[in-house]
Amino acid sequence: MGEFKMPSLGSQMIDAKLTQWFVEPGDIVKKGDIIGEIDTEKGLIDIEVFEEGTITELCAKEGETIAVGSVMAVIDGQKENKEKTKPKAETKAKEVTTTKKAKKNGEQKGKAEAKVKERGSARPKASPLARRVAEDLQVDLSKVEGSGPEGTIHKKDVEAFAQEAKGEETFEKEIEMAEHISAEEAPKNMRQAIAKAMSQSNSEIPHYYLESEIDMKVALDWLESANGKRSVKERILPPMLLIKAVANALTEVPELNGFWTDEAVHIEEGIHIGFAISLRQGGLVIPAIMNADMKSLEQIRGEFVDMIMRARDGHLKSREISSATITITSLGERGAEKVYGVIYPPQVALVGFGRISHKPWAVEETIGIRPVMTATLSGDHRATDGHTGSRFMEKLNEQLQHPEDL
Amino acid sequence: MSNTDYLKVIKKHLHRVAPEADLDKVKPTDDLGAILDIDSMDFYNMMVGISEEMHVDIPEDEYGKLRSLKAIKDFLGNAVSG
Numbered sequence: 001m002g003e004f005k006m007p008s009l010g011s012q013m014i015d016a017k018l019t020q021w022f023v024e025p026g027d028i029v030k031k032g033d034i035i036g037e038i039d040t041e042k043g044l045i046d047i048e049v050f051e052e053g054t055i056t057e058l059c060a061k062e063g064e065t066i067a068v069g070s071v072m073a074v075i076d077g078q079k080e081n082k083e084k085t086k087p088k089a090e091t092k093a094k095e096v097t098t099t100k101k102a103k104k105n106g107e108q109k110g111k112a113e114a115k116v117k118e119r120g121s122a123r124p125k126a127s128p129l130a131r132r133v134a135e136d137l138q139v140d141l142s143k144v145e146g147s148g149p150e151g152t153i154h155k156k157d158v159e160a161f162a163q164e165a166k167g168e169e170t171f172e173k174e175i176e177m178a179e180h181i182s183a184e185e186a187p188k189n190m191r192q193a194i195a196k197a198m199s200q201s202n203s204e205i206p207h208y209y210l211e212s213e214i215d216m217k218v219a220l221d222w223l224e225s226a227n228g229k230r231s232v233k234e235r236i237l238p239p240m241l242l243i244k245a246v247a248n249a250l251t252e253v254p255e256l257n258g259f260w261t262d263e264a265v266h267i268e269e270g271i272h273i274g275f276a277i278s279l280r281q282g283g284l285v286i287p288a289i290m291n292a293d294m295k296s297l298e299q300i301r302g303e304f305v306d307m308i309m310r311a312r313d314g315h316l317k318s319r320e321i322s323s324a325t326i327t328i329t330s331l332g333e334r335g336a337e338k339v340y341g342v343i344y345p346p347q348v349a350l351v352g353f354g355r356i357s358h359k360p361w362a363v364e365e366t367i368g369i370r371p372v373m374t375a376t377l378s379g380d381h382r383a384t385d386g387h388t389g390s391r392f393m394e395k396l397n398e399q400l401q402h403p404e405d406l
Numbered sequence: 407m408s409n410t411d412y413l414k415v416i417k418k419h420l421h422r423v424a425p426e427a428d429l430d431k432v433k434p435t436d437d438l439g440a441i442l443d444i445d446s447m448d449f450y451n452m453m454v455g456i457s458e459e460m461h462v463d464i465p466e467d468e469y470g471k472l473r474s475l476k477a478i479k480d481f482l483g484n485a486v487s488g
Contacts, residue, residue: 228466232457235469237446278445280426308447312423332445 002051004073006066009040009318015067016040018060027055029075036072040189045318053077126153135269137162137294159294190283201342205260206381209340212393214400216356216371222403238356239275239330240301244406245399246328246351247271247292253392255384256349256377257325265348265383274324274344275304277311285311286344288324297406331355338374348383351396352376407486412479419455423448434476460486 006016016038023035034046035055053075060072126134126141130153134141137158144161146153219241227235250257250271258267271293274286287307289300310316329341330353339352354374361370375396379389399406417429424442432441439449453472457464462485464472472478 224466227469230466232450232464232469233454235450235466237450239447277447280424305447305450309451312448334440334445 001056002053002075002077003071004035004049004075006038006060006068006070006072007047007318008068009045009322013040013068015065016045017065018062018072020062021058023055023058023073025055025057029053029055038066049075051075051077125151126158130155130158133158133294137291190279190285194283197344198342201345205343205345207343208379208381208386208389209376210379210386210389210393211338211374211376212397213359214373214375214397215361216373216400219400219403220356220371234301236297236301237304239328239332240297240304241400241403241406242330242353243273243275243289243292243304243328244295244297244300245396246326247273247289247295248399248406249392249395250326251293252395253388255388256379256392258348258383259325259346260348260380260383261346265380268325270325272323272325274327274347275307276327276329277308279312285316285321286324286327287311287316287320290320290323326351328353338376340376341378343378343380348380349389349392350378352378409479409483412482413475415456415459415482416475416478419452419459420444422455423452432475434479435474437473438475439473456482462486 009016018036019039020037021035022037023029023033029035029049030052031050033049035049036047038045038047055073056076057074058072059074060066060070066072125146125148126144131141133139133155134144134153139158139162141153141158144153144157145151147157148154216238219238223236223238223241230236254267255265257271258265260266270291272288272290273292274288276284276286278284287310289295289303289307292300295303307316307320324344324347326347327341327344327350329339329350331339333355335355337354337357339354341350341352343350352375354376356371356373358369359372360367361372362368363370375393377389377393379386420427420429420438420442424444427442432438438444439446444452453464453469456478460482462482464481464485468481472481
């Protein structure tokens with residue numbers, strides 16, 4: 001017997017109104033079916049069910065406002081019962097899905113992380129990097145066959161395992177719920193949601209700001225030559241490079257990747273880069289590219305394009321808008337030169353990129369004209385100091401000077 | 407295809423990324439990004455749409471120049487007939 005609960009679509013969300021049920025008691029549902037529609041600060045969202053079974057009860061009434069985590073419906077999942085009797089060591093794909101579910105159901109990230117950690121507590125022999133990768137990709141290390149001495153598991157073993165487990169399915173397809181943001185409903189409520197989050201940020205987070213000018217010549221030259229071999233559709237655009245560069249720099253300065261909760265900083269293992277996308281009708285959404293440090297630039301390119309389309313059409317998934325561990329805001333080609341962003345709580349840092357403009361620049365012993373971009377870091381001073389922030393900026397610059405390695 | 411047809415295709419894809427814009431007010435040489443506040447991702451989406459519908463690829467060295475209705479229309483004229 002499964003309970004379908006009001007999903008949380010962000011730390012600011014307390015409740016949402018059920019506008020409509022699309023099912024009745026007795027209806028048989030399967031994973032992915034849309035069973036109802038809720039009205040939230042992010043607009044109207046279609047809620048999807050993530051188990052199979054028969055709806056036995058609809059606890060929530062249409063028009064009722066329901067708190068996050070409250071039971072909305074009861075589903076008699078016969079299939080689920082059968083699964084429970086099976087031994088834990090099922091197929092690999094199953095394992096990944098189950099972990100995802102555990103993570104999703106954990107109301108706080110902390111709890112979810114703890115679950116993931118428990119899972120790894122069998123302590124199979126593995127390199128520290130492999131452990132980190134396993135957590136990011138939510139792979140159970142005890143199921144991975146190590147290729148090292150005495151079966152020690154290396155990063156590549158974990159990645160190969162995850163790849164196999166995933167099969168044709170992408171991470172995103174495993175997501176239990178998808179949301180539908182209605183373009184017409186969004187602006188006012190969204191403005192209020194942004195106002196709430198940003199006010200909280202400004203009153204609670206002691207921000208510090210750093211800025212560095214980055215010479216973008218190498219990166220832009222590399223992009224031009226890479227794009228020369230690609231069709232329009234496969235073009236790599238600067239924001240994609242920036243996302244990857246930030247993700248890579250965070251692997252070296254992880255202190256900025258995490259959350260400030262319960263008066264302490266919690267560094268997150270997974271690097272999920274939120275990217276602020278402004279909407280034409282007003283407001284913005286910040287969907288995240290999950291585990292961006294683990295993905296190739298090509299993967300990020302594909303996901304980014306897809307994400308932008310869905311952000312504008314209103315088909316973002318709940319996981320994408322509630323998982324970012326850090327945010328990037330990029331003003332684009334006609335924007336201002338610098339942006340000092342407001343951190344999106346409970347994150348502890350925000351990276352801002354201004355427009356790229358041509359400037360006189362010292363090149364060895366002479367002055368040249370270079371495309372220069374100002375990168376800024378807004379840091380939560382409770383979590384980190386300027387020294388850590390500076391190290392990050394340095395690593396970010398290094399990444400962008402070697403685009404071929406991104 | 408005539409120039410009018412090319413313009414129709416371009417405007418159709420412009421409308422997709424900037425649905426609220428009054429495209430009749432856009433002058434042929436206006437910078438589309440600036441005048442309609444289209445960012446690089448929307449611009450990219452528009453160009454992909456045009457390229458797919460017209461079955462033409464847009465080379466890297468042309469991409470940056472295609473900023474106005476006229477520039478895109480002329481490019482399409484050459485690419486399709488050539």
